[in-house]
Amino acid sequence: MLIVDAHEDLAWNILTFDRDYTLAAVETRQREQGTSAPAHNGDTLLGYPDYLRGEVAVVFSTLFASPARRQQGNFDTQVYTTTEQANKIYRDQLDAYFRLTDDSPDKFRLILEHADLEDVLSHWQKPDVDEHPIGLVILMENAEGVRSPSELEEWFKLGVRIIGPAWAGTRFCGGTHEPGPLTSDGYALLDGMADLGFVLDISHMDEQAALQALEYFPGAIIASHANAKSLLKDTDSNRFLSDDVIHALIERNGIIGIVPYNSFLDPSWRPSDGRESVTLDHVVSHIDHVCQLASSAQHVALGSDFDGGFGWQSVPAEIDSVADLQKLIPLLAEKGYTNNPISAIMGENWLSLLRRTLPEEE
Numbered sequence: 090m091l092i093v094d095a096h097e098d099l100a101w102n103i104l105t106f107d108r109d110y111t112l113a114a115v116e117t118r119q120r121e122q123g124t125s126a127p128a129h130n131g132d133t134l135l136g137y138p139d140y141l142r143g144e145v146a147v148v149f150s151t152l153f154a155s156p157a158r159r160q161q162g163n164f165d166t167q168v169y170t171t172t173e174q175a176n177k178i179y180r181d182q183l184d185a186y187f188r189l190t191d192d193s194p195d196k197f198r199l200i201l202e203h204a205d206l207e208d209v210l211s212h213w214q215k216p217d218v219d220e221h222p223i224g225l226v227i228l229m230e231n232a233e234g235v236r237s238p239s240e241l242e243e244w245f246k247l248g249v250r251i252i253g254p255a256w257a258g259t260r261f262c263g264g265t266h267e268p269g270p271l272t273s274d275g276y277a278l279l280d281g282m283a284d285l286g287f288v289l290d291i292s293h294m295d296e297q298a299a300l301q302a303l304e305y306f307p308g309a310i311i312a313s314h315a316n317a318k319s320l321l322k323d324t325d326s327n328r329f330l331s332d333d334v335i336h337a338l339i340e341r342n343g344i345i346g347i348v349p350y351n352s353f354l355d356p357s358w359r360p361s362d363g364r365e366s367v368t369l370d371h372v373v374s375h376i377d378h379v380c381q382l383a384s385s386a387q388h389v390a391l392g393s394d395f396d397g398g399f400g401w402q403s404v405p406a407e408i409d410s411v412a413d414l415q416k417l418i419p420l421l422a423e424k425g426y427t428n429n430p431i432s433a434i435m436g437e438n439w440l441s442l443l444r445r446t447l448p449e450e451e
């Protein structure tokens with residue numbers, strides 16, 4: 090059963106730690122022994138052979154930089170103080186995706202339009218072939234690198250298909266730990282995105298801004314990587330989605346990618362608790378919660394955020410690499426889900442979003 094993962098910060102890792110995602114996760118872990126990468130970002134969960142084994146056919150791969158006020162240390166090179174610098178980082182990250190897909194087209198391919206998606210998917214249907222390309226859909230997380238909405242057309246031409254206005258607060262809206270509404274710059278960004286057909290990602294937007302955007306933005310809306318706040322005890326973090334936001338997303342035919350990150354499944358979890366205290370059952374609970382609110386399985390999927398500031402040390406016990414997302418299938422079946430809803434959750438929901446939103450041709 091094919092999996093689509095709606096959030097991975099591949100370019101950030103390539104430029105920060107020189108990670109080579111054509112290698113297996115286990116090989117990258119060996120190469121990084123004695124380096125500082127695992128201490129900063131955990132042991133990698135990603136690599137081409139792991140995608141292949143896990144049938145992860147499509148990944149929404151991000152452009153991501155953080156404001157200097159949130160810099161994690163000297164190793165953290167993808168930081169900016171000006172929009173000019175953010176813009177430069179995103180161009181460099183885009184180049185990293187161009188290099189990856191140019192150098193290893195049999196392993197990674199960009200998905201820019203309908204035909205690209207269908208090419209990748211039809212390759213995965215070939216019965217006698219055991220190596221398939223992973224399709225990458227480019228998602229800009231934190232829109233601070235867009236210097237003005239007039240630049241959006243260029244970003245679309247370059248391949249960006251999804252934009253999340255926030256990470257921390259931005260000039261567009263309130264974000265994680267930095268509450269606030271949509272600003273006039275934020276509304277202008279949404280206008281430009283709607284005109285060109287970008288998908289809006291409300292992950293990291295403060296609740297107030299998210300609800301305004303859900304009301305205002307006419308195009309397709311997702312939360313590529315976010316969990317349900319009502320299942321999480323002892324947190325009032327605005328990083329999680331309230332049931333109000335989930336309801337509004339469902340009403341707008343949106344999709345939420347659930348994150349298998351221990352701190353997002355149990356906010357009281359600490360690395361010293363060990364991996365064993367959080368399991369894939371926690372992930373199933375978040376998936377099921379959205380299905381219950383929607384009375385259908387059409388609005389929830391996966392957005393792992395693997396390697397996005399955490400690694401092997403901080404994911405549920407059953408997960409050694411991205412390939413183990415497949416282990417959700419029997420757990421969903423145990424919970425009473427039948428084959429169609431399970432394949433919707435594992436990948437089909439994201440595929441139908443892409444079919445609705447990718448351009449016919451460039």
Ligand SMILES: [Zn+2]
Nearest residue numbers: 230292293314
């Ligand atoms: Zn994020």
